[in-house]
Amino acid sequence: MERNPAQDTVKKISCPWSKRYWSYQAGALALGGLSLAYLLLARRPWGITSAWAYWTGWLAQVLGGEVSSWPYWRDMGLTVYLASPWLYHGTWSNLGLILGALLSSLLAREGRWRLPRRWPVALVGLAGGLLMGYGARLAMGCNIGALLGGIGAFSPHGWLFAAGLLAGAALGAWLLPRLF
Amino acid sequence: MVRYTLDAIGEICPVPLLLVHRKMAELLPGDELLVTTDFSRAVRNILDWAAREGHDILIVDEVEPGLWSVTLRKIR
Numbered sequence: 322m323e324r325n326p327a328q329d330t331v332k333k334i335s336c337p338w339s340k341r342y343w344s345y346q347a348g349a350l351a352l353g354g355l356s357l358a359y360l361l362l363a364r365r366p367w368g369i370t371s372a373w374a375y376w377t378g379w380l381a382q383v384l385g386g387e388v389s390s391w392p393y394w395r396d397m398g399l400t401v402y403l404a405s406p407w408l409y410h411g412t413w414s415n416l417g418l419i420l421g422a423l424l425s426s427l428l429a430r431e432g433r434w435r436l437p438r439r440w441p442v443a444l445v446g447l448a449g450g451l452l453m454g455y456g457a458r459l460a461m462g463c464n465i466g467a468l469l470g471g472i473g474a475f476s477p478h479g480w481l482f483a484a485g486l487l488a489g490a491a492l493g494a495w496l497l498p499r500l501f
Numbered sequence: 502m503v504r505y506t507l508d509a510i511g512e513i514c515p516v517p518l519l520l521v522h523r524k525m526a527e528l529l530p531g532d533e534l535l536v537t538t539d540f541s542r543a544v545r546n547i548l549d550w551a552a553r554e555g556h557d558i559l560i561v562d563e564v565e566p567g568l569w570s571v572t573l574r575k576i577r
Contacts (some may be wrong), residue, residue, distance in 0.1 A: 341547060426567075433567035435539055437512030446513075499515055 356473045363410055369418070370457035372411035375402040393458070445500070454490025460485070502531045509538045510568070517543035518550055521573075528575040531553070533559065535572045544569045 343351070359367040374393075382403055391402050402409045411492050426432040435445040458461040462470070464486060471479020507524050509517040517538045524534055536547060541560050544561065548571065551558050557574035 429541075431541055431563070431567035433539065433565075436511060436566075437513075438509075442512075442516075497515065498519060501519060 322326060352469070353473065356469050360470070361470075361474065363414075365410075365475055366466060367414065368411050368462060368466030368470065369415060369455060370407065371474070372409055372415050373454060374458055375399070375406040375409050379406050380405050419485045442501075502533065503529070505532065505534045507528045507534060507536045509536055509540075509543065511546045512538065512543075512565065513540055514542045514546060521547050522550070525554075525573070525575055527567055530575050532566045532577055533572055535570055536565070539568050541569070543565070544571060547573075 356367055358379070377385050378388050378394060379402075388394060389403055390458070394400050394403055421430070437446075457466075460467055460482060462468075462482070464482075467482040468479055468486060471482055505524060507520060507530060509520050512520065516542055517536070517540060518554065521534070528534060536575055538544060538547075548558060551573050555576050557576060558570040558571070560570070562570050
């Protein structure tokens with residue numbers, strides 16, 4: 322394999338163990354292994370966005386909204402999570418995700434408060450987040466639940482999701498230099 | 502030889518790489534560009550890109566925790 326001078330330069334930086342960059346291959350293997358472990362332990366694939374939907378539905382109810390009659394909750398038997406999203410396992414794995422990312426950043430001693438450079442860009446990010454959340458509900462999963470979990474469970478829906486995701490990413494890559 | 506600087510602090514991926522890409526296009530061979538970023542992934546992106554393009558990677562430094570500077574030299 323061809324040597325990548327960038328990797329050599331990074332390895333020369335003196336730093337704690339956790340600062341070493343992983344190769345893309347090592348990262349892919351770790352992600353695949355952890356996804357498999359999650360599937361075997363939780364008996365369902367790792368997912369992220371469902372918990373957000375349940376929490377948002379819970380919040381809408383707290384604020385007086387009547388969402389439990391919506392087909393999404395009623396017909397899929399999810400009203401129990403509207404009453405208490407804490408019962409949903411994904412709530413806990415999402416908390417673990419956030420704490421793990423924080424821990425990793427602190428262990429690498431690279432944690433710092435970061436503010437957006439340009440606030441219009443932050444608004445674009447917020448709008449993008451809403452679109453992604455909406456899309457994740459339509460597709461019943463995100464790049465973790467539908468893509469990683471789907472492909473890892475040998476389900477064709479993961480590959481179908483990948484085709485849509487790549488098309489969307491291509492559109493985003495075309496759009497990005499025109500926006501910034 | 503001219504030394505340019507690019508402050509990409511507060512920009513998130515992939516914008517820092519996009520800015521580096523544009524700035525490097527303005528440089529003449531032999532010129533250097535010092536980029537500062539607080540986005541760890543951007544460091545990796547910029548280094549990968551520079552290596553692919555054949556630019557020299559002169560210095561990679563973490564000047565503060567979570568704040569990096571990368572100096573590149575344009576080759577061609």
